[in-house]
Amino acid sequence: MTKRKLLALTLAIVLLAGWALCSATYGxxxxxxxxxxxxxxKSYILALVYYRSDVFQKQMAELSAQTEQAKADDKPELLxxxxxxxxxxxQQARGQLSGRxxxxxxLAHIKDAxxxxxxxxxVEAISSKVNYHSPDVELVDITDALVQQLNxxxxxxxxxxxxxxxxxxxxxx
Numbered sequence: 750m751t752k753r754k755l756l757a758l759t760l761a762i763v764l765l766a767g768w769a770l771c772s773a774t775y776g777x778x779x780x781x782x783x784x785x786x787x788x789x790x791k792s793y794i795l796a797l798v799y800y801r802s803d804v805f806q807k808q809m810a811e812l813s814a815q816t817e818q819a820k821a822d823d824k825p826e827l828l829x830x831x832x833x834x835x836x837x838x839x840q841q842a843r844g845q846l847s848g849r850x851x852x853x854x855x856l857a858h859i860k861d862a863x864x865x866x867x868x869x870x871x872v873e874a875i876s877s878k879v880n881y882h883s884p885d886v887e888l889v890d891i892t893d894a895l896v897q898q899l900n901x902x903x904x905x906x907x908x909x910x911x912x913x914x915x916x917x918x919x920x921x922x
Contacts, residue, residue: 782885784885784886784887785873785885785886785887786870786871786872786873786886786887786888786889787872787873787874787875787876787879787882787886787887787888787889788866788867788870788872788874788875788876788889788890788891789875789876789877789878789879789888789889789890789891789892790875790877790890790891790892790895791848791877791890791892792845792848792851792852792855792877792878793845793846793847793848794892794896794909794912794913795852795855795856795892795895795896795899796842796845796846796848796852796855797846797905797908797909797912798896798899798901798905798909799852799854799855799858799899800842800845800846801901801902801904801905801908802899802900802901802905803900804858804899809838812831812834812835812838815827815831816828816831816832816835819831841854851877852877855899858898858899859895859898859899862898863875866891866894866895866898867891869894870889870891870894871889872889872891875891896909
């Protein structure tokens with residue numbers, strides 16, 4: 750056999766093998782992989798639980814006591830700073846309870862529990878808001894699991910149920 754014929758035969762075999770390999774997998778779906786699961790939560794619900802918590806009530810009692818002490822000690826500059834702090838806290842709470850402000854101060858109280866909540870919920874990440882996700886991503890609401898980390902009272906849990914039945918801030922404008 751001549752070199753030319755041997756080269757043509759080798760090329761033909763390689764092309765046929767390539768064609769056979771491609772046609773065998775063409776049209777088949779690629780092997781499926783599990784969806785990425787992202788835990789989401791309703792930030793306004795966590796804010797509600799936090800502002801009704803013993804932790805926050807203690808913080809407010811301390812601020813109130815400091816304010817009264819500043820009045821009693823006739824310290825107008827300190828009193829002014831405490832009133833500003835109180836005003837800022839009120840504005841922050843309003844924004845968080847409406848779902849329009851970040852809740853970093855709330856999450857700080859449960860940050861150590863986040864890995865465990867993610868693992869127990871079977872999610873790889875936790876976020877309050879996802880603007881877009883591909884079909885390969887599954888969003889999982891883990892609000893209830895996060896709420897439990899703040900040790901809510903029964904009254905707070907009832908309030909949450911009522912709010913969830915009514916509406917969410919995202920639906921109202």
